[in-house]
Amino acid sequence: MSIEEIQNEIIDEFSMFEDWEERYQYMIDLGKDLPLIEEDFKTEANIIKGCQSKVWVHAALNEDKIEFTADSDAIITKGIIAILIRVFSNQPPQAIIDADTSFIDQIGLKEHLSPTRANGLVSMVKQLKMYAIAYQTQLN
Amino acid sequence: MFNVEEIRKDFPILSRKVNGKSLVYLDNAATSQTPQQVIDAIVEYYTHYNANIHRGVHKLSQEATDLYEAARKKIQEHFNAKHTHEIIFTSGTTHGINLVANGFSSILKAGDDIIVSALEHHSNIVPWQMLCERTGAKLKVIPMNEEGNLILSEFDALLSKNTKLVFLNHISNALGTINPITYFIEKAHEVGAAILIDGAQSTPHIKPNLQELDVDFYVTSAHKICGPTGVGMLYGKEEWLKKLPPYQGGGEMIAEVTFQKTTYADLPHKFEAGTPNISGGIAFGAALDYMNAIGFDAIQTYENELLHYATEKMLEIEGLKIYGTSKHKTSVISFNLKGIHPYDVGTILDKLGIAVRTGHHCAQPIMDYYKIPGTVRASFAFYNTKAEVDALVEGIKKAKMMLS
Ligand SMILES: Cc1ncc(COP(=O)(O)O)c(C=O)c1O
Numbered sequence: 155m156s157i158e159e160i161q162n163e164i165i166d167e168f169s170m171f172e173d174w175e176e177r178y179q180y181m182i183d184l185g186k187d188l189p190l191i192e193e194d195f196k197t198e199a200n201i202i203k204g205c206q207s208k209v210w211v212h213a214a215l216n217e218d219k220i221e222f223t224a225d226s227d228a229i230i231t232k233g234i235i236a237i238l239i240r241v242f243s244n245q246p247p248q249a250i251i252d253a254d255t256s257f258i259d260q261i262g263l264k265e266h267l268s269p270t271r272a273n274g275l276v277s278m279v280k281q282l283k284m285y286a287i288a289y290q291t292q293l294n
Numbered sequence: 295m296f297n298v299e300e301i302r303k304d305f306p307i308l309s310r311k312v313n314g315k316s317l318v319y320l321d322n323a324a325t326s327q328t329p330q331q332v333i334d335a336i337v338e339y340y341t342h343y344n345a346n347i348h349r350g351v352h353k354l355s356q357e358a359t360d361l362y363e364a365a366r367k368k369i370q371e372h373f374n375a376k377h378t379h380e381i382i383f384t385s386g387t388t389h390g391i392n393l394v395a396n397g398f399s400s401i402l403k404a405g406d407d408i409i410v411s412a413l414e415h416h417s418n419i420v421p422w423q424m425l426c427e428r429t430g431a432k433l434k435v436i437p438m439n440e441e442g443n444l445i446l447s448e449f450d451a452l453l454s455k456n457t458k459l460v461f462l463n464h465i466s467n468a469l470g471t472i473n474p475i476t477y478f479i480e481k482a483h484e485v486g487a488a489i490l491i492d493g494a495q496s497t498p499h500i501k502p503n504l505q506e507l508d509v510d511f512y513v514t515s516a517h518k519i520c521g522p523t524g525v526g527m528l529y530g531k532e533e534w535l536k537k538l539p540p541y542q543g544g545g546e547m548i549a550e551v552t553f554q555k556t557t558y559a560d561l562p563h564k565f566e567a568g569t570p571n572i573s574g575g576i577a578f579g580a581a582l583d584y585m586n587a588i589g590f591d592a593i594q595t596y597e598n599e600l601l602h603y604a605t606e607k608m609l610e611i612e613g614l615k616i617y618g619t620s621k622h623k624t625s626v627i628s629f630n631l632k633g634i635h636p637y638d639v640g641t642i643l644d645k646l647g648i649a650v651r652t653g654h655h656c657a658q659p660i661m662d663y664y665k666i667p668g669t670v671r672a673s674f675a676f677y678n679t680k681a682e683v684d685a686l687v688e689g690i691k692k693a694k695m696m697l698s
Binding site (some may be wrong): 174206208227229272 | 638667696
């Protein structure tokens, strides 16, 4: 599925929730299910220090697509990471470079991608794009 | 009579809704809310008196100067400083600390020691580190114990004739511990060291008597005491303020300027370069008036009651651990739920309209001591209620249910 298709699927899923509690409970559960990043990849180099919560991201090129794994020490942050990974992982670099994250607003989680939140997520999105740019250069 | 419901009517913001819920504001240690009386003082200033001070011959300037200087006098009386000119208006605690640290850079030399406590706010650590880099002096740290109390015998052991300066906060912002500052002041003076106390967390709760304490420097911010942001005070004993060089150059702080030499103005203007936060200074005075009308004894009694009520209720929640359990503490509760990140708890509480602080509270060394990423901190003011404590407790239970 393309990034846009996945984003629309997520928007559909979230539209079923009646209130913030259901939305958050879903995210928390997603956070719990997120396949953890391998301990070996939880390195200083892979860490994004968000002041409030920490985020680790690891990227690897699999044929012509990027596979991301990630983790956080806070579960709500992890839930949002799970959503971002679902959208961006296993996609070609150029698609990742071109994608936007406005679907986050549509599912009512905008506040978590605010730079003032200091949870590492804004930097994480930037990091995903950086990886994509790096791999795109490599593929060219 | 202390009547919290009447008091709450003075704070327009307390009737705000947040995320569709009534605001429960429990982040008072970061910034206190502002009563209408203080807001009025600011509005009144800009409506009737706005002018630059200390330099105009005209009526407005004269009136503005009078109001500003009357606020300084109020602050002097509130803290019982000996002289009005020992009160320096600053932009806040951080500014006051930097002003003193900068002043000491011309006094300290290699081989001298500065002692700070392990309970410090970052703003109380970084300026001293910078000072040490500039002068070659050494920074020594008074360690804390599990309850969040400073270990006095360790402080005694650090003191020597090389100790030139001691700094610590009166009350810790992260844990709420009330430090026995009279002990530190006496001991520092015994070895001839100066002592600066950070009163950012104490002045909202108690009324320190600076002459009786015999402290050399004392700093605070108005925004912690129901006043506006961007203004605070540095108290310094006259002899110390005379000794320290000015911090910034500019208008107001000079007596005479030629290109050969400038002579500095007398205290307090020597340390007040440029146009100050005039409305802020005046509103700072209004905030002290407001607090004094309620009375610090009544405030303290009520806040202690809230603290005990909240501590008891919160400890009933299984897996909740409170950090900072000193017998001497103010109405601050730093806590974590077992296995749950403080950021997650804070996020759920925010959804419920409850404002708390999460993170390391600018006191990373304390978090390192406990080996935790941070805490959730609820800090109560005299306008908080038991019903709000109940809302917090319910909120924590809900967060625990959702997150575990
Ligand atoms: C103990 C302590 N010191 C210093 C500060 C810094 O105060 P300000 O930001 O007003 O300069 C604070 C405020 O958070 C504090 O709690």
